[in-house]
Amino acid sequence: MNDNNDSPNLAAAAASTLPTVSTHIYPRGGLDVLSREEVARLRDASSGGLHDLLRRCALAVLTSGSASDDPRAAQELYPDFDIQVRQQDRGVRIELSNAPAMAFVDGQIIAGVAELLFAVVRDIAFTAIDLNGDCQPEASADITDAVFRLLRNARVLQPGDPNLVVCWGGHSIGQEEYKYTKQVGYELGLRGLDICTGCGPGAMKGPMKGATIAHAKQRRRRSRYIGITEPGIIAAESPNPIVNHLVIMPDIEKRLEAFVRMAHGIIVFPGGVGTCEEILYLLGILLREENAHLRFPLILTGPTGAAPYFEQIDKFIRLTLGDAAASLYEIIVADPAQVAKRMEAGIRKVKEQRIAQQDSFFFNWGLHVPLAFQQPFSPTHELMAGLDLHHGRKPHELAADLRRAFSGIVAGNVKEDGMRRIEAHGPFEIHGDADIMQALDALLRAFVQQRRMKIAGDYKPCYRVVA
Incomplete structure (x- = not known):
């Protein structure tokens, strides 16, 4: 269903003996040192330890570009894979045993894959220790603060003019819809906009792929392709190879709050139940009286063939949440340039409002997210x-x-x-x-x-x- 011609396919690889690599690597930047407690928790293979979680998330990253959405597929294909994190005098050393060879070139791990692997170790350790993963915050303000600290620790909160567009959509979409997401991403990239998605394939990969071409044409050298995921879903939606900033949030709710706090605007492509969950999450928040004044551009878009899909979504929203909810978004069909123009105009209004309210550009503190x-x-x-x-x-x-x-x-x-x-x-x-x-x-x-x-x-x- 998806354009994975430029990515290895696990199902095809399973037809033959899968080559593996055992090696060690040293992280660079953002993960220079860990505490003894963090290393101990990451190596703890007991039921309360983090080793199994680390192993599953690391394997998802090492099979980046997988066309499978079965969270158990990679574990079955690489049952002997293991990862160990060790603290040394020179810093952190990550040991990989029987790792998928698809993550290596001539015995050396691909640079982008290594960066994502370091992000896995960083976020799991930070959540477990610094945010006390065994005792989740209960107050609304404390949860928002936890989301902020996770994003800050991942170094994705950057001061600067608003330009981050979050793109939602399905991992299982057809070629026509996938090509359309690339066209929209291209138009966004031409206008200097960066992309944030759920980091997987399909509608999460397409906008990033289109934007990379546009950013290259515009000679933008510090473009951001942010992927935000969570442990329960990363194995089913392995990060696509274009992601250059990966963030693993502790649960789906913090993942969703991270999206809406960071976004300067959101584009929704065709998708399935996960996409509907995201739409309902955002509409439920924007329908609150406390958020009625906020600028938040929201566009639903797809190719001509997706028009019936959005008609059905719109009908469902009007039936359940009313016309007020439907007024919070606009639907644009088969016009990538118009989508980008409307989003760019919406983000300009977001900037004006943030300046007037003295709110930050990089994190939307003014948005009220109820418990x-x-x-x-x-x-x-x-x-x-x-x-x-x-x-x-x-x-x-x-x-x-x-x-x-x-x-x-x-x-x-x-x-x-x-x-x-x-x-x-x-x-x-x-x-x-x-x-x-x-x-x-x-x-x-x-x-x-x-x-x-x-x-x-x-x-x-x-x-x-x-x-």
Whole structure:
């Protein structure tokens, strides 16, 4: 489904004996030293340790460009892979055993892959120790501060004129839609705009790929291609090779808050349940009275063939959240240049407002994100069945539970914990008002028919909609 001709394909590689490399590397910049406690936690292979998490995330990076969205595929292909982090007098040493050879050239690790690998070690260590990963902050302001510190530690918060466009969209899209995302990225790049995505393939890779050509034409040498992910999804959406700043947030909620705090504008391409989760998250926040005054350009766009997709999304939003929610975005079909022009104009207004309110350009402190959108949601069958998807609620409250419903389906589709729950107990059940359930079921069925749920193979639903 995706343009992966320039990236190795794990499924194809599995047909033969997979070559591996065992070596050690020394990080450069941003990860010069670690404390003894950090190293000990990263090497701890017990149930409460970080070694298994480090191994899974590192393997996802070393298979960068994978066309698989099965989080267990790489682990099955490289069962003997291991990574160890050691503190030495000269700094940090990372030892790799039986690592995928696709990450190396003539025995030397590819520079971009090495940078992403260092980011994995950096973020896992920082979350576990500096943010006390065993005791998550509970107050809204504390959670926002944690998001800020994670992004600052990753060195992606840079003062300067607003120019960061967050692009959302599916990892499983067709060639027509993928080419369109590249065209939009190209138009954004020509206008000096940088790109931030979820770091995976499909609509997350396309805008970055288009922008690299435009940035080269404009002789921009310090372009940013930021990928923000989280441990539960990185193995299913391995970072694409263009990402030059990788950030691993502790959970999906902090990942989403990082997107909206950093973004100067957001573009949404066609996608599946993950994209709907992102849309509902942002709309639920912007519908709050505290955020009514904020400038936040939001554009939904795709090629001509995607027009019915956006019509269905728009219809679902109007039914559930009302016309006020629909007024927060505009839909532009088959016009990449217009998308870029509208986004550039919107970002100019963002800059004017930030100056007037004396807010920073690099982190949107003025955006109010309520606790309901910040608390981690770990979907179980009981919690999914208990979501309140009924009319009569405030739009932002309904948006919060709709977001959780889509988040649960994402977990059942591509996250190991969610997949195990589905295998053990069957599909999640989602309950609500009949018209909402009918619209939700139609939307999800369309995603399945359009192959937006899975890159390869037949999709078996992890949910059941009950009116």
